Amino acid sequence: MKKRHLLATLALVLSIFVSSCSTDVKSDAAYTIKDNMIVFPEPARVEGQKSVLQLAVDPIPVVRMGFIGLGMRGADAVNRISNIEGVEFKALCDLLPERVEAVQDWVIKGKNLPECAEYSGEEGWKQLCERDDIDLVYICTDWVNHVPMAVYAMQHGKHVAVEVPAATSVEECWQLVDVAEQTQRHCMMLENCCYDFFELTCLNMAQQGLFGEVIHAQGAYIHNLEPFWNEYQGNWRLDFNQKHAGDVYPTHGLGPVCQVLDIHRGDKMDYLVSLATPSINGLKIAKEKMGVDTFANGDMTSTLIQTNKGKTILIQHNVYTPRPYDRLYQLTGTEGFANKYPYQGFTLKEENVPSDIIPDHENLDSHGFVPNAIRDSLMVAYKHPIAKDIEEKAKRVGGHGGMDFIMDYRLIYCLQNGLPLDQDVYDAAEWSCLGELTAASIENKGMPVMFPDFTRGDWNKVDGYKHAVK
Numbered sequence: 166m167k168k169r170h171l172l173a174t175l176a177l178v179l180s181i182f183v184s185s186c187s188t189d190v191k192s193d194a195a196y197t198i199k200d201n202m203i204v205f206p207e208p209a210r211v212e213g214q215k216s217v218l219q220l221a222v223d224p225i226p227v228v229r230m231g232f233i234g235l236g237m238r239g240a241d242a243v244n245r246i247s248n249i250e251g252v253e254f255k256a257l258c259d260l261l262p263e264r265v266e267a268v269q270d271w272v273i274k275g276k277n278l279p280e281c282a283e284y285s286g287e288e289g290w291k292q293l294c295e296r297d298d299i300d301l302v303y304i305c306t307d308w309v310n311h312v313p314m315a316v317y318a319m320q321h322g323k324h325v326a327v328e329v330p331a332a333t334s335v336e337e338c339w340q341l342v343d344v345a346e347q348t349q350r351h352c353m354m355l356e357n358c359c360y361d362f363f364e365l366t367c368l369n370m371a372q373q374g375l376f377g378e379v380i381h382a383q384g385a386y387i388h389n390l391e392p393f394w395n396e397y398q399g400n401w402r403l404d405f406n407q408k409h410a411g412d413v414y415p416t417h418g419l420g421p422v423c424q425v426l427d428i429h430r431g432d433k434m435d436y437l438v439s440l441a442t443p444s445i446n447g448l449k450i451a452k453e454k455m456g457v458d459t460f461a462n463g464d465m466t467s468t469l470i471q472t473n474k475g476k477t478i479l480i481q482h483n484v485y486t487p488r489p490y491d492r493l494y495q496l497t498g499t500e501g502f503a504n505k506y507p508y509q510g511f512t513l514k515e516e517n518v519p520s521d522i523i524p525d526h527e528n529l530d531s532h533g534f535v536p537n538a539i540r541d542s543l544m545v546a547y548k549h550p551i552a553k554d555i556e557e558k559a560k561r562v563g564g565h566g567g568m569d570f571i572m573d574y575r576l577i578y579c580l581q582n583g584l585p586l587d588q589d590v591y592d593a594a595e596w597s598c599l600g601e602l603t604a605a606s607i608e609n610k611g612m613p614v615m616f617p618d619f620t621r622g623d624w625n626k627v628d629g630y631k632h633a634v635k
């Protein structure tokens with residue numbers, strides 16, 4: 166009895182001692198809460214693994230490709246890339262053999278290209294990755310397959326291009342970073358909105374100082390997916406959203422503004438807060454389609470991010486309610502403003518615009534948008550150098566108005582010329598990790614969540630965002 170009493174007293178003293186030593190609250194989630202901030206792990210770099218910041222590999226004059234996932238997105242990707250010189254298609258893979266055959270017939274035979282090897286079934290993609298005649302594996306599957314496929318491909322010596330979002334959790338983001346660093350392979354997320362003509366022109370204008378210092382930016386994915394829910398193979402997208410709160414599709418809004426704000430090229434995203442509405446429409450669709458009574462993803466999710474330099478980014482997600490398509494894309498600078506939806510326009514101070522571009526300065530007014538004619542001449546004058554030569558062809562080939570083709574063209578161009586890619590694995594991780602970070606904030610009533618530093622301290626080593634050219 167005496168012994169039991171002594172043990173209980175000891176346990177009490179120990180628990181008081183432990184709780185007074187630390188403010189940490191260990192949750193059963195993948196994060197801890199420290200000083201009212203949610204913190205995800207930042208595992209140390211293991212020995213032998215080195216940074217892939219500005220990674221450049223030997224030029225690959227003819228890029229040999231294999232494709233995994235030939236649904237709505239993947240089939241079009243094969244078709245687009247067949248318009249790029251210096252590419253060979255070696256293998257096609259989809260879960261469903263009929264999708265492989267359809268692309269073989271439509272693109273490969275249709276263009277008289279050498280026939281591709283065909284893979285299908287749950288694990289056919291492994292055989293594709295194991296081939297020794299492929300340089301680049303291009304992945305367009307559902308989200309949960311992205312990381313296992315990208316990791317396996319890199320471990321088999323391949324460079325990887327993977328659709329958005331590249332990863333579905335912080336842990337998966339670290340896997341991509343670690344394996345890219347271990348294998349010294351490229352892992353580029355295919356964030357096509359970075360190549361939209363308006364976004365590219367704004368990036369160029371921002372880099373030339375037309376907006377002064379950009380202090381706030383906005384981006385979003387607001388797209389009512391009601392007509393599309395039935396089209397995703399195996400219902401993967403609604404199924405994922407049913408299980409996951411947070412901004413599960415953040416990269417179209419975030420990618421282009423991170424390039425303007427030089428994220429991990431002089432600034433970094435420090436923390437975010439996120440709030441979501443209840444799920445009304447999402448739940449209704451899921452009830453009908455899946456027979457479930459719960460739906461984790463709120464109809465509208467709003468997130469505010471603060472960068473190390475104190476700038477702010479607003480990111481929104483809504484794929485459920487009737488609204489015009491909107492990626493927001495807005496830049497607020499000390500000297501000007503850019504806005505894409507619903508009206509593409511600029512507000513500028515006249516002294517910042519060279520007079521050979523806009524002869525009539527009376528038309529500039531920092532209370533409203535510049536007139537359309539001036540907007541149009543700015544769009545020509547500040548057309549981004551990477552889009553100039555390829556714009557016409559891109560518009561002809563298509564893919565969201567041409568931006569998808571510019572993205573593919575740049576990926577192949579950089580590989581052919583041994584240049585760093587436009588988006589590295591740290592971009593893929595930083596932009597994709599929003600899914601789990603926002604879910605954690607929402608789960609804790611909008612508590613701030615620290616961004617893991619996927620560069621492990623190197624975020625300030627590159628001086629500003631640039632597209633590499635030979």
Ligand SMILES: NC(=O)c1ccc[n+]([C@@H]2O[C@H](COP(=O)([O-])OP(=O)(O)OC[C@H]3O[C@@H](n4cnc5c(N)ncnc54)[C@H](O)[C@@H]3O)[C@@H](O)[C@H]2O)c1
Pocket residue numbers: 233234235236237238239258259260261264286287288289290305306307308310328329330355356357396397398399
């Ligand atoms: N960047 C953009 O603008 C954009 C637009 C649409 C979709 N996407 C992305 O593209 C990806 C695919 O989307 P989608 O709309 O084409 O979906 P989808 O359902 O039409 O296609 C997914 C394909 O992956 C295949 N697949 C599933 N498991 C597989 C496996 N184990 N092995 C091989 N293939 C497998 C499916 O059979 C299907 O054909 C997603 O990541 C999505 O977010 C991006």
